[in-house]
Amino acid sequence: MTTETTTATPPVSALLAGKGRGIVDRFGDRALYVLTLAAALLSVAIVLGLAYKIVDEASSAFSTFGFGFLTSSDFDPVKGNFGAADFIYGTVVSSFGALLLATPISIAIALFLTELAPRSSRTAIGTLVELLAGIPSVILGLWGIIILGPFLNDHFEPILHAVLGWIPLFGGQYGLVGMFPAILILTIMTVPIVSSLTREIFATVPPTDKEGALALGATRWEMIKTVVLPYSRPGIVGAVILGLGRAVGEAIAVTQVIGNTAAIHSNIFLPADTLASKIANSYQGAATDLQISSLAYFAVILFVLSLIFNSVARLLVRSVESRSRSSG
Numbered sequence: 001m002t003t004e005t006t007t008a009t010p011p012v013s014a015l016l017a018g019k020g021r022g023i024v025d026r027f028g029d030r031a032l033y034v035l036t037l038a039a040a041l042l043s044v045a046i047v048l049g050l051a052y053k054i055v056d057e058a059s060s061a062f063s064t065f066g067f068g069f070l071t072s073s074d075f076d077p078v079k080g081n082f083g084a085a086d087f088i089y090g091t092v093v094s095s096f097g098a099l100l101l102a103t104p105i106s107i108a109i110a111l112f113l114t115e116l117a118p119r120s121s122r123t124a125i126g127t128l129v130e131l132l133a134g135i136p137s138v139i140l141g142l143w144g145i146i147i148l149g150p151f152l153n154d155h156f157e158p159i160l161h162a163v164l165g166w167i168p169l170f171g172g173q174y175g176l177v178g179m180f181p182a183i184l185i186l187t188i189m190t191v192p193i194v195s196s197l198t199r200e201i202f203a204t205v206p207p208t209d210k211e212g213a214l215a216l217g218a219t220r221w222e223m224i225k226t227v228v229l230p231y232s233r234p235g236i237v238g239a240v241i242l243g244l245g246r247a248v249g250e251a252i253a254v255t256q257v258i259g260n261t262a263a264i265h266s267n268i269f270l271p272a273d274t275l276a277s278k279i280a281n282s283y284q285g286a287a288t289d290l291q292i293s294s295l296a297y298f299a300v301i302l303f304v305l306s307l308i309f310n311s312v313a314r315l316l317v318r319s320v321e322s323r324s325r326s327s328g
Helices: 010-021 025-058 057-068 087-117 119-134 136-164 181-204 207-215 220-249 252-258 273-280 288-328
Strands: none
Touching: 025 057, 025 119, 025 288, 057 288, 087 119, 087 181, 087 220, 087 273, 087 288, 119 181, 119 207, 136 181, 136 252, 181 252, 207 220, 220 288, 252 273, 273 288
8 A cells, every 4th residue: 555645835925924025025026116117107208208309399380380281282491381291192102002012911921820821830931021020121222222113113013004004093104213112112011010910919819719610610711701800800900000100100211212202193103202201311401490390390290190000009909908808
């Protein structure tokens, strides 16, 4: 006959009670609290400081042009007339054009990595996709000048023009630089962000829901269409909006390929300009205080857009997280 003896592990609270808390332990708790609180307050202070500085810098343009600055297409440093309409147009078209391309690509990548890819290859493929986000924007812009621009001008844009030239969007002339290369560069920069966030959102779909759909006879595509996508819709929208915030604020890569010509036109092959690109190009060489203030006005517009996009995205992602917790 053998007697088995088991040794119960004492609870952590008992160990702490037996050991006793010293002055160093209590100091560590307080130090941790103070350091983390300081880090949180520092981030808030940085945001408030940025907002105050750019608004203060733009005060002269505010008082001179008011909200008419947003609808004026006149940007003439010699005459002292400034407006943001052309640059807002370029920012909106390039950003939303990039999202139109990046969103389906990102969702497809996320679905492949979460539902279809072999488990052994998911990490490797996901890492390679996310590496795109680590490439410096100036390198992507240089690649756009050397490789992408000539390829589009010699091969892709002529085909689009020949087939869809009757649409104003693809009508008229085309060249090495313009809105279309900028849209493609922003697409490349946006895909890693949106696909990474979307993949995390797809991972929150309750496995029981997916298994239930498959048990009822649904194919994998029907399961994705009826369970994964509807459940993840708010989170996908949030990820797309965060990607939009990334595209709106990009300056260097866009500057290198967009052509830096302020204009409003329907042909996406023609050169254009954006708010961020104009700030990067002109701030250091601004000739007058009013021009500097007008460029700061551009920064205020970008700052407000970023706050709106990020706030909406956070609310939508939080909605998905709350649904995941309630279903769990």
